[in-house]
Amino acid sequence: VNEEISVKHLPSTEPDPHVVRVGWSLDSCSTQLGEEPFSYGYGGTGKKSTNCKFENYGETFAENDVIACLVDFECGEEVEMSFMKNGKWLGVAYRVRKELLGGRALFPHVLVKNCAIEFNFGQREDTYFSVPPGFTFIQHLPVAERVRGTLGPKSKAECEILMMVGLPAAGKTTWAVKHAAANPSKKYNILGTNAIMDKMRV
Numbered sequence: 001v002n003e004e005i006s007v008k009h010l011p012s013t014e015p016d017p018h019v020v021r022v023g024w025s026l027d028s029c030s031t032q033l034g035e036e037p038f039s040y041g042y043g044g045t046g047k048k049s050t051n052c053k054f055e056n057y058g059e060t061f062a063e064n065d066v067i068a069c070l071v072d073f074e075c076g077e078e079v080e081m082s083f084m085k086n087g088k089w090l091g092v093a094y095r096v097r098k099e100l101l102g103g104r105a106l107f108p109h110v111l112v113k114n115c116a117i118e119f120n121f122g123q124r125e126d127t128y129f130s131v132p133p134g135f136t137f138i139q140h141l142p143v144a145e146r147v148r149g150t151l152g153p154k155s156k157a158e159c160e161i162l163m164m165v166g167l168p169a170a171g172k173t174t175w176a177v178k179h180a181a182a183n184p185s186k187k188y189n190i191l192g193t194n195a196i197m198d199k200m201r202v
Helices: 172-182 193-201
Strands: 002-009 019-026 039-043 047-050 053-056 066-075 078-085 088-097 106-113 115-120
Touching (some): 019 078, 019 115, 039 088, 039 106, 106 115
Antiparallel strands (some): 002 066, 019 039, 047 053, 066 078, 078 088
16 A cells, blocks of 8 residues: 655744654554554654664655655565655565554554645545555555544544642552553543653653
């Protein structure tokens, strides 16, 4: 399957203002693409990442570049993920054994900061660049072969915020992590000092 993503920078006064990471994740993964297992990203810095392990891959990309994200499910016991920049194939980025995925679907995933993105899942009459042989756009797959991801809330009234109050080391974070794990469909995003420090290390 294939998707195309076109990048445009937005104004910012930050030292490192623009971040774009594209790729694939399981529906159960967090929004931080490439920073946990079964989340596979390729960033504009020319790095690929999964489970917070960053390695050189392909080329850097930036404004006005078009990145195609490819997944090949027909290469034996593995699923191969690769990327193209402006029509140039950058090679296989990831190989994952199908048994590890356990029949779970991979979903397109984009992480951005101060960027606007245009997607082409196959809805455009013309593609940015030609599709490699053997690949098809996600939108062109029969509905019966698609898997629906988690539906977002229909209104703000369906959103839920839990605020933990208590002394340090009282078990607030431990309870929050267990509660989030017990309710995966709610896709809780845990905010707190520990979470912020973990992300700063990345």
